[in-house]
Amino acid sequence: MDLPELNYRHVVNGEKLVIAIAQDYKTEEVLMVAYMNRDAFEKTIETGKAHYWSTSRNQLWFKGESSGHVQEVKEIFTDCDQDALLLKVKQVGAACHQGYYSCFYREIQNNGQKLEIVKEKVFAPEKVYGE
């Protein structure tokens, strides 16, 4: 597949990666950040659904494969040095495996003294992923 050349300069366990940010295409809420290797980028373009590279499992990660919480990709942008992607997505269910719509559900408050949950849970993780 003839893809734009990205700068896969982020290396984790020998895998060459770009940073990929997912943002809700309507509300503009930032949902999560992960990595993609070239294969994940290609699969994302091919299928229209976000694929990442899991640096913990060292394998291709089709987001929502087990939970059904897939991300339908509406637009993809790249940054000035082409080592990062911004995906505008329609999020099915929720992005975060902890049950929140966005992974960024905690705010650092009081000059760094306090970590506060500022979002509502939208699903119970144990019902989606098992106990």
Place this chain on the structure above:
Amino acid sequence: MDLPELNYRHVVNGEKLVIAIAQDYKTEEVLMVAYMNRDAFEKTIETGKAHYWSTSRNQLWFKGESSGHVQEVKEIFTDCDQDALLLKVKQVGAACHQGYYSCFYREIQNNGQKLEIVKEKVFAPEKVYGE
């Protein structure tokens, strides 16, 4: 300084880092993504202005130090596994050294076949950074 413990799991040239995304606090436009080490995070909290770790120069990077295009930090969020931060900022000038308000000024179009500039330049880089 007593900061929340983040997971500085992204290692570049031996430096332990978290990913840091900057987002316009009003329009929610994603401006850029970079890294922070613990020192950059602490300086960001202390000063209220975004500091990153430059992985190309291997040094602390006070965003806007030379250009004046600083980021006043309004809110900071952290994600589920605490290896990434989301900063909601008031961007002075523009975030991108290429002259665009956001670094994500190019869209990947036509199933990955085309890379198109979709934003307007807001300043001339050579006037800010020199030729």
